[in-house]
Amino acid sequence: MATLPAEVLARRSARRRRREAIVTHVCLIIGVLIFAFPIYLAVIGSTHSASTIGRGDVPLLPGPDAVANYAQAWGTGGGRFMGVPAGGMLINSLVMATLIAAGKIAISLTSAYAIAFFRFPLRMVFFWLIFITLMLPVEVRIIPTFQVMVSLGMTNSMQGLVVPLIASATATLLFRQFFLTIPDEYVEAAKIDGAGPLRFFVDILLPLSRTNIAALFVILFIYGWNQYLWPLLIVNDRSLETIVVGLTKMIGSGDSQNEWNVIMATAMLAMLPPVGVVLLMQRWFVKGLTETEK
Amino acid sequence: MRRTFFRGVGLPYLLLAPQLLVTAVFFFWPAGQAVYQSFLREDAFGLSSEFVGLENFIDVLSDRDWRGAAARTAFFSISVAALALSAALFLAVQADKHIRGAGAYRTLLIWPYAVAPAIAAVLWLFMVHPSIGLFGRALNAMGVPWDYKLNGDQAMLVVILASAWKQVSYNFIFFLAGLQGIPRPVLEAAAIDGAGPVRRFWTVVFPLLSPTAFFLLVVNLVYACFDTFGVIHALTQGGPGKSTETLIYRVYTDGVTNLNLGSSAAQSVILMILVIGLTVVQFRFVERKVHY
Numbered sequence: 316m317a318t319l320p321a322e323v324l325a326r327r328s329a330r331r332r333r334r335e336a337i338v339t340h341v342c343l344i345i346g347v348l349i350f351a352f353p354i355y356l357a358v359i360g361s362t363h364s365a366s367t368i369g370r371g372d373v374p375l376l377p378g379p380d381a382v383a384n385y386a387q388a389w390g391t392g393g394g395r396f397m398g399v400p401a402g403g404m405l406i407n408s409l410v411m412a413t414l415i416a417a418g419k420i421a422i423s424l425t426s427a428y429a430i431a432f433f434r435f436p437l438r439m440v441f442f443w444l445i446f447i448t449l450m451l452p453v454e455v456r457i458i459p460t461f462q463v464m465v466s467l468g469m470t471n472s473m474q475g476l477v478v479p480l481i482a483s484a485t486a487t488l489l490f491r492q493f494f495l496t497i498p499d500e501y502v503e504a505a506k507i508d509g510a511g512p513l514r515f516f517v518d519i520l521l522p523l524s525r526t527n528i529a530a531l532f533v534i535l536f537i538y539g540w541n542q543y544l545w546p547l548l549i550v551n552d553r554s555l556e557t558i559v560v561g562l563t564k565m566i567g568s569g570d571s572q573n574e575w576n577v578i579m580a581t582a583m584l585a586m587l588p589p590v591g592v593v594l595l596m597q598r599w600f601v602k603g604l605t606e607t608e609k
Numbered sequence: 610m611r612r613t614f615f616r617g618v619g620l621p622y623l624l625l626a627p628q629l630l631v632t633a634v635f636f637f638w639p640a641g642q643a644v645y646q647s648f649l650r651e652d653a654f655g656l657s658s659e660f661v662g663l664e665n666f667i668d669v670l671s672d673r674d675w676r677g678a679a680a681r682t683a684f685f686s687i688s689v690a691a692l693a694l695s696a697a698l699f700l701a702v703q704a705d706k707h708i709r710g711a712g713a714y715r716t717l718l719i720w721p722y723a724v725a726p727a728i729a730a731v732l733w734l735f736m737v738h739p740s741i742g743l744f745g746r747a748l749n750a751m752g753v754p755w756d757y758k759l760n761g762d763q764a765m766l767v768v769i770l771a772s773a774w775k776q777v778s779y780n781f782i783f784f785l786a787g788l789q790g791i792p793r794p795v796l797e798a799a800a801i802d803g804a805g806p807v808r809r810f811w812t813v814v815f816p817l818l819s820p821t822a823f824f825l826l827v828v829n830l831v832y833a834c835f836d837t838f839g840v841i842h843a844l845t846q847g848g849p850g851k852s853t854e855t856l857i858y859r860v861y862t863d864g865v866t867n868l869n870l871g872s873s874a875a876q877s878v879i880l881m882i883l884v885i886g887l888t889v890v891q892f893r894f895v896e897r898k899v900h901y
Binding site: 368422429436454456460467499515559563568582592597605 | 612618625627634635637638699746758777838846860884
């Protein structure tokens, strides 16, 4: 086999590399489009009138009715029988998601602190009791948990939406893991300076945990916002409706005469806060996700 | 291991109390209740109940409808997991390459994580609706009789696609983190030894990713079994007929609509055993078997 000059080889491999890069770009662009297209279509749907969509002339370019549709979705809601304004539902979702995230973080921080920095009887028993709740997702025990809620009179209330969901084995594990990496010298120094355990917790541990708390908050906020089965069961007072459940109630059996324009506008409003959180806090989000699940 | 501790016995219990209280009231009480009820049967008026041993379980396990739902759940979960994992792995391998705009691609592939399953279902419904959806109409115009509200197979296809669509970004994030953890010298050594990109992927990259892949497989199966309730509830309500009714959907309908508590409790207990099994498998295998 004749040897080719180095120049020719170099040019060839450069060409091959460029070709590979193009293939990579094409694959990724197709992937991105597959994820973006349903959203694009929802945006388009939210800018046309109900009759345009109902006729089935699905347009591919924005229409003139965006302002009217979003105003209706926000202020009065859609659906032929009972409209619930998206504004109120968004506030409910925001309150629920924030309280769930904050509650999970608060009680997990304190319980991880107790387990990592104290010695007391039954320590490991409590740790395992928290740990095994990993194996009991809310969906699995949904009906008996609902019965407990009924006996406690907690249905149809914001506490009912939030409190049962704030126990968190994953957050406790994550904080415990992190606390174990904090050197003993910190504790010794605190003791020498006469700082008690609560002072140590507030002045040293919390500031050190800042990034972990932020990362976890992003994940848990989205977890709370996207709850479905639980609010569907617990709440039938429509003033407590969350946006995700309220949205699917607008659809009913998926009739083509639905006000699809308002439904799509509501869908956009329902997606905006969690997607915004992911995009704005991407770094923390990825950190939180990959660390909590391991 | 920590050697220095704070003294005090009351304080740690106080710190643990909120978590333990919520756990006891909303996890262990209902779970115990489910186990207890699964051994009881109420009379037709709900006035009294008697101990029936394993009868509820035997009834559930021999119920033709329940078995159908179990088989359907298996098919559905495996399809969702296979689709979501393979698509995510493919995209992660592409996004891990040194190309211009890699960061932008990552961002654009990550955000669907934030979309709730039920909202993913609404978006898909708007695309595949037989009379107003872009693709639904196109299929019908091409002569394909498309109506997921009448055709069970089509309904199954739509819920699988919508559920997988939502899960890809999650898997993508983990695969990408796994890929970035593979030491470059290993890949370079393989390249110098003459292994092409495909060979490098299957003999070096994939084995190194197998712990991630296995972890994700379990997470995806759990997601497909339980979190997809929203997708199914919003898209098909388990129909047409029972063609998209999964086990968790059945627990919901038996408990809420049919108020058959003994049976619903027995089904819940079976599902708990399933999750416990999956979790145990995950913890055992991630530690040991699947390694390089």
